[in-house]
Amino acid sequence: MPELAEVSRIVHFIRHHLVGKTLTKVSAQHDDIVFGKVGTTAAEFQKAMEGKKVVGAGQQGKYFWITMSTPPHAVMHFGMAGWLKIRDADTYYYRTDKPEDKEWPPKYWKFLLETDDDPKAEAAFVDPRRLARIRLVDCPADEIRKYSPLKENGPDPVTDKDTVTEDWLGKKLRSKKVPVKALLLDQANISGIGNWMGDEILYHAKIHPEQYSNTLSDDQIKELHTAMHYVCSTSVELLADSEKFPEHWLFKHRWSKGKKNVPSVLPNGAKITFLTVGGRTSAVVPSVQKKTGPVAKEIDTESSDSPKGNSKRKRESAVKEEEDGVPFSEDESKAKVSASKRQSKKAIKTEEEEDVKPSEPAPSTRRRSARVRK
Incomplete structure (x- = not known):
């Protein structure tokens, strides 16, 4: 399971490749577990993200989020085997040597993002085991940690170093x-x-x-x-x-x-x-x-x-x-x-x-x- 360090890696790549860019195309495949277990649908996710600008990304422990120009925002958890792949970027948490693993979109994708820049950035959330969670949180971007599921979790020892004394x-x-x-x-x-x-x-x-x-x-x-x-x-x-x-x-x-x-x-x-x-x-x-x-x-x-x-x-x-x-x-x-x-x-x-x-x-x-x- 990705831990604090692995999740921080993907937040780094989100900030580098997606923040500041508009999502011109968003595709989502509904999964009644990955989306549905947390009260979201693929259609709702697509509507909330498409056409909006990515303004930030953050992390609290094993949870991470992408904040948009207007609410709601995407809050995610990788579960055991989930990951966010960015095309032509070395973000990978796991990989195989099979030729099909170099294909895009990747296998087991839950959502795909494309940006408006040239060349465009493309990202895919993948999860073969369906233990990840993707939800929408409707709140001001700077208050996201005051809402579930983040408010139920303890402080992050890196982000909240001044708290974890x-x-x-x-x-x-x-x-x-x-x-x-x-x-x-x-x-x-x-x-x-x-x-x-x-x-x-x-x-x-x-x-x-x-x-x-x-x-x-x-x-x-x-x-x-x-x-x-x-x-x-x-x-x-x-x-x-x-x-x-x-x-x-x-x-x-x-x-x-x-x-x-x-x-x-x-x-x-x-x-x-x-x-x-x-x-x-x-x-x-x-x-x-x-x-x-x-x-x-x-x-x-x-x-x-x-x-x-x-x-x-x-x-x-x-x-x-x-x-x-x-x-x-x-x-x-x-x-x-x-x-x-x-x-x-x-x-x-x-x-x-x-x-x-x-x-x-x-x-x-x-x-x-x-x-x-x-």
Whole structure:
């Protein structure tokens, strides 16, 4: 699932290719899930966008929006496999080597946009799994975050850096008794942090993901706050291009899970293990992330050489969908997390996957925006 960093990448490209231009042609294919689940239709979307000027784009965590010259505005969420492609621009989150993937319009498109300039810019929102959401929000552009679904979500650690202070984080952590990883993943607390970013933050903070949030010391809260802003701001500045991520990041070494004879270790030999926290598979470095207080019961602990899964995010080789990316739908359809919530009655709400199927078989994909060198 695209997280804060990946979504910031597409907002960057929207600003570069679409903002300031008029949409002369908009086509939309109705999908009673992608549009319909949030009370919009393809016809309404097309009418709201066509002939208007794109005046801005923004982001709050995993949500992003395109603001128009007059309301309503488009607010979107990628779900697990959604993405916005811009013709002849390197925005891709995943790609395949099949010739048809270079065709335009791309497969599984939900809407197509064309601008009035010469040469015109063309954009397409695609989603093979139909877990994305596209809605219209009728409000002044500068008040969009005061309306659903954004108002129900927590602050964005990059956009709202002045809000997400050490004191704010400490109060949030101590107000709940849940595994700290689960708290980070709850979009009602903090917007945009998903599985890989949560693991990266906790690794840099040297905090075990199972430790209860209300047991962290002042020093641990300080380290967590510092790590959160470091990981989020760095990955956003690099437009989620993991080829440019620092070599010492956990991200660069976690994807060998499940590969035969390929140990999950850091360059210094420290072992990476995997366990389930908050319903998600978490990458942990036990020699660094010590348990310093009460923790949630360990569930489904997996060894680094587990035969399950073969995830690796990279530009050049085919991959399966991330095993540690449990399918979720949008934030407003939050439901109870399975295993870890049974261990803690106050555990988080997360996005639970809709029981839907794509209209066609989904393509075999290659990850793109988070790239790893061999």
